[in-house]
Amino acid sequence: MTVMRLSDSFSATIADLAEELGANLREWREEGTPTGGEGGGCLLLLAGGAEGEAVDRLAEIPTSAHAYLIGAAEDHRLAAAAVQRGARDYFALPADLGLLRRTLERERTESQARGAAAEFAEGERKGSGFDAILGESPALQKVIGQARRVAKHRDVTVLIGGETGTGKELLARALHYDSPRAAAPFVEINCAAIPANLLESELFGHEKGAFTGAVAAKPGLMEMAHGGTVFLDEVGALPLELQPKLLRALETREIRRVGGQQSRKIDVRLVAATHVDLASAVKRGEFREDLFFRLNVVPLVLPPLRERGDDVERLAETFAVSLARQYGLPVPALTPATRTALRQHAWPGNVREL
Known part of the structure; x- marks a missing residue:
């Protein structure tokens, strides 16, 4: 917990609460940077007797901070002004001490959950990020370079194309775990x-x-992905009657459950993948043109294995080692004849076939 002290009031109370919750206190410097110790992500403005100044100072607080104003005046107009200026809540002590304690307990729990999620995302980034996509061919590296750039933009819709078995799901996962939504x-x-x-x-x-x-009511996968990424694999198979509803969700960032009357806000990045030519499907009347335009914001097309040169040998060596370990067998050597066969085969099933 970070503390901005506009008065000396309640310092002992906040210190006792922090000790009770097992949280460290750190001070807010004038330039707005917290210093000292570790703690949750909330900011406490201690302002007994200086509540008006505290409301004005709220404009200095980053919007990402969970700011709470703590004063002595039991004034609903002051509380409303604080919330309007960006505070999450206003607490008048000592009357609101119990409510403040419960709020800080919730903040601590949410902070721990965010930390655990970030740790998980870092682990997934190592195992499912761009470095997990094996291959050095220029054709593959060009696509990965494009994907790395677009991954940083949290809301950009991506359409991944390529033949079956080229690794579209791997690329979708890498886009997610290398993004701000990880x-x-x-x-x-x-x-x-x-x-x-x-x-x-x-x-x-x-x-x-x-x-x-x-x-019973059930949230859909679009709701469950809130804040993250929805990967629509084989989007070309989406029934025509559902395509307008997906289009509306992309345009309005809202969905409506089946049988429901209420629209619900969603915050997701959509990544879609297909092995069919959607532009041709549009001409045949099998896919809506307006939805195609909404999906095709950043197109990424993975190359087939037969166009990736030496990658087929590198992948074969990697898979041979992995499978040998899995089955407790010695790692087989790739003979010159095997390497020649690998290069000459057309690989219609691409990496999945290999």
Whole structure:
């Protein structure tokens, strides 16, 4: 917890609360940088007798900080002004001491959860990031370079193309775990694997009683991915009747559950993948043109394995070592004849086939 002291009031009370919660206190310097110790992400403005000044100082606080104003005046107009200026809440001590304690307990729990999520994301970045995509061919590295650049932009929609087995899911995961959304969920939906009559409910959720068997309300995967990334694999298989609803979700950042009347805000990045030519599907009337334009903001096309040169040998060596370890066998050597066969094969199934 970071403390900005505008008066000497409540210092002992806050110190006791911090000790009770097992949190460290750090001081807010004039330039707005916290100093000393570790703690959660909330900022406490101690302002007994200086509440008006504290409200004015709220403009200096970064919007990402969870700022709470602590004063002595029990004044609802002061509380409203503080919240309007950016504070999460106002506490008048000693009357609100219990409420302040519960709020700080919640902040501590949320801070620990954010830390755990960031740690998980870092681990996934190492195992599922761009470095996990094996290959040095110029064709592959060009696509990875483009993907690295777009990953930093948290809201940009990406459409990944390429033949089946080229690694579209790997690239989607790398985009997520190298992005500002890495600590939030990565939710994958295979549009070809879910029956059309169930896909709408899976994507957008449903309310209780929306259809036979809907005995309870259920959030959809778009809601469950809030803050993170939704990966729509095989988006070309999305039924035509569902495409307007996905288009609306992309345009408005809102969804409506099946059987529901209320729109719900979502905050997701959409990454879609397809092995079919969506532009041709549009001409055939199998895919909506407006949805295609919404998905095709940044197109990334993975090259087939037959166009990746020496990568086929590098991948074969890597897989041979991995499989030998898995089955407790000696690592087989790739003979010149094997290498020649690897290079000459067309690999219609690409890396999956290998």
